[in-house]
Amino acid sequence: MEVRSIYRYARISPFKVREVTREIQGLPVSAALDLLAFTPKKAAVLIGKTLKSAVANAENNANLKVDGLVVKEAVVGEGPSFKRIMARARGSASGIIKRTSHIRIVLSDEISIENRETRKAKQKQAERAAKKAAEAGAEGDKPAASGGKKQSAKKAAKKSKK
Numbered sequence: 001m002e003v004r005s006i007y008r009y010a011r012i013s014p015f016k017v018r019e020v021t022r023e024i025q026g027l028p029v030s031a032a033l034d035l036l037a038f039t040p041k042k043a044a045v046l047i048g049k050t051l052k053s054a055v056a057n058a059e060n061n062a063n064l065k066v067d068g069l070v071v072k073e074a075v076v077g078e079g080p081s082f083k084r085i086m087a088r089a090r091g092s093a094s095g096i097i098k099r100t101s102h103i104r105i106v107l108s109d110e111i112s113i114e115n116r117e118t119r120k121a122k123q124k125q126a127e128r129a130a131k132k133a134a135e136a137g138a139e140g141d142k143p144a145a146s147g148g149k150k151q152s153a154k155k156a157a158k159k160s161k162k
Contacts, residue, residue: 001110002072003062005054007103010046014076014101017043021074021103026119029055029069029107047074047103054105064109072108076101 010017020043024032029051036048051071058064079100085093 001062001064002106002108003054003058003064003069004104004106005050005057006105007046007050007053007101009079010101010103011098012043012046012101013099014078016041017047017076017101017103020044020047021076024051024071025074027071029066029071032071047105050103050105054107058107068109069107070109072106073104074106075104077104078102 020036020039020041023039024035024047027035032051033048036044036051055066055069058069059066079102081100082098084096084098086096088094
């Protein structure tokens with residue numbers, strides 16, 4: 001079962017928040033809370049509040065155990081931007097855009113626990129499989145294009161000149 005929590009209109013740029021949310025995706029809730037507790041960024045505090053809210057929703061509304069919960073996804077969307085003005089030289093002004101974020105965290109008890117090491121191992125396996133497929137495709141193309149067509153094209157050009 002999935003449980004979610006949304007923090008809307010957070011007064012921080014989505015770019016800054018996404019940096020932290022990438023780190024907690026796929027982690028168990030306890031590991032994600034530990035990681036956020038020791039991350040020295042404002043975004044970590046805001047995401048921590050949202051994650052604790054999602055855990056409370058899981059306990060109280062869905063009757064789930066906290067031990068089996070995993071962060072299925074942590075998504076950050078753009079909220080409305082505040083437009084402000086800063087005075088500049090000669091009586092002119094320039095605009096300042098103060099961005100806001102919508103932070104959405106989805107917890108699930110149905111996903112197997114996946115950490116960074118297993119993700120990297122899966123990526124390496126996928127890269128190896130892609131290399132093998134590319135090599136097999138390249139080897140199949142080499143004998144056909146090894147020069148038979150080039151020689152026949154040159155011969156045909158010489159014959160047409162005569």
